[in-house]
Amino acid sequence: MYFPIADVTINPILLMSVGFLVGILGGFFGVGGGFLAGPMMFWTGVPMNFVVGTDLAHMTGKSLVATRRHRALGHVDLKLGLYMVLGTVIGVEIGARIIEALQATGTIELTIGITYIVILVLISGFTAWESIRAIQMVRTDQIDVEKAVGFQGLARRIQSVKIPPMVSFPVSGIECISLWMVLGVGLFTGLLAGSLGVGGGFIRMPLLIYVLGIPTHVAVGTDLFEIVFSSAFGTITHAIKGNVDILMALVMQTGAAIGAQIGATATRFFAGPRIRLAFSALPLMGAIMVIFRLVSGGMGH
Amino acid sequence: MKRMEPGILFRNLLVEIVIYSVLIFLYYLLVLRWLDDWLLNLFQTNLVFYGIAGLGLIFIQAVLLDFVTSYLMKFIKLDQFGIRRILDVFSDR
Numbered sequence A: 001m002y003f004p005i006a007d008v009t010i011n012p013i014l015l016m017s018v019g020f021l022v023g024i025l026g027g028f029f030g031v032g033g034g035f036l037a038g039p040m041m042f043w044t045g046v047p048m049n050f051v052v053g054t055d056l057a058h059m060t061g062k063s064l065v066a067t068r069r070h071r072a073l074g075h076v077d078l079k080l081g082l083y084m085v086l087g088t089v090i091g092v093e094i095g096a097r098i099i100e101a102l103q104a105t106g107t108i109e110l111t112i113g114i115t116y117i118v119i120l121v122l123i124s125g126f127t128a129w130e131s132i133r134a135i136q137m138v139r140t141d142q143i144d145v146e147k148a149v150g151f152q153g154l155a156r157r158i159q160s161v162k163i164p165p166m167v168s169f170p171v172s173g174i175e176c177i178s179l180w181m182v183l184g185v186g187l188f189t190g191l192l193a194g195s196l197g198v199g200g201g202f203i204r205m206p207l208l209i210y211v212l213g214i215p216t217h218v219a220v221g222t223d224l225f226e227i228v229f230s231s232a233f234g235t236i237t238h239a240i241k242g243n244v245d246i247l248m249a250l251v252m253q254t255g256a257a258i259g260a261q262i263g264a265t266a267t268r269f270f271a272g273p274r275i276r277l278a279f280s281a282l283p284l285m286g287a288i289m290v291i292f293r294l295v296s297g298g299m300g301h
Numbered sequence B: 001m002k003r004m005e006p007g008i009l010f011r012n013l014l015v016e017i018v019i020y021s022v023l024i025f026l027y028y029l030l031v032l033r034w035l036d037d038w039l040l041n042l043f044q045t046n047l048v049f050y051g052i053a054g055l056g057l058i059f060i061q062a063v064l065l066d067f068v069t070s071y072l073m074k075f076i077k078l079d080q081f082g083i084r085r086i087l088d089v090f091s092d093r
Helices: A012-029 A034-042 A048-072 A078-105 A106-143 A153-160 A179-196 A201-210 A216-240 A246-266 A272-279 A280-297 B004-045 B047-075 B083-092
Strands: A168-170 A172-176
Touching: A012 A034, A012 A048, A012 A246, A034 A048, A034 A280, A048 A216, A048 A246, A048 A272, A048 B047, A078 A168, A078 A179, A078 A216, A106 A201, A106 A272, A106 A280, A153 A172, A153 A201, A168 A179, A172 A179, A179 A201, A179 A216, A201 A216, A201 A280, A216 A272, A216 B047, A246 B004, A246 B047, A272 A280, B004 B047
Parallel strands: none
Antiparallel strands: A168 A172
8 A cells, every 4th residue: 555645655454463463552551552663663664754753643543542441441540641641741841852952962862772771671670570579469468459569668658748739539549649749750751751752651651550559450541541642742743744644544543443442351351460560571572672773773763 | 251262262353353354444445545635635735734634533533443343342242252252261360
């Protein structure tokens, strides 16, 4: 199929398959999957500038589908999501300015590449360690699998900070937490997302669970809700710069719609710690891809 | 819910994929090929409107596809023997 805007001919089944795979990841783990979809699109022959913009566009639709599905299951905390969007938008803007500064010094590829690898490996290792601990807790202590989190100390400390205004999130089971903590998490994830050029779900999801103490299923749904806003913003920005092939995004999204449905449904059948253990492999895969690209000629080439 | 053999479940998943493939093929023929020229024209003349229209198309398609998928799951009873049953077989609770 010929895509006149990107001026490339690509088999639509390949694009649909990429969408399908990333759709499952999005629906199941609550991540946009940009750190995996980008290299896959590049591999199919999409020019790099269109990879970035088109990936964001297809992510918007896919996240909307997955968010609707998770909302129907009661897995989206709208209030928490809207508060976090405020912090995320500011963070994305700061991140974009950091990128500009790094671009000016000519060290962007190495700096961002190494930051990416360090963060992804840390997230992967920590999530795997925590989820294995939680699974052991379920087995030995016979506790409810929904409440099993092997690392709760930080969330308890964060919730005990009493800097007004204090807010509650009944959907997430949080009675009282400082708004600044919620905005801070949004700002931090937005900053990383803006400077790494991704949706940021793979960073936001662990922070929601371990720092704010949000149940895994709600963290997945709420993260997707945030991705709808951040990727829609990114789509418009990149479209204005001529980096989006909407037709390509529409094709990818047909596969993603089915994948997201399957992924979201799957969360009903797997317990929280097992979702997190499976999730821990994803950042590691992303890190390996970044290492491969750095070694084979640098990111963005 | 009575569990089914994994072989039968995977066969049913293939049936679902065939149904989706036919629907998507029809969608390509009836909708996407007609958008080519219009989107290219917008891209060359007004990038702001192109971005907004593109986002609108993405949202509309997402909602419609979600509706179609849900319809297949609920009303054609695919949810009783397809992917959900496969997940049930491999689930841990």
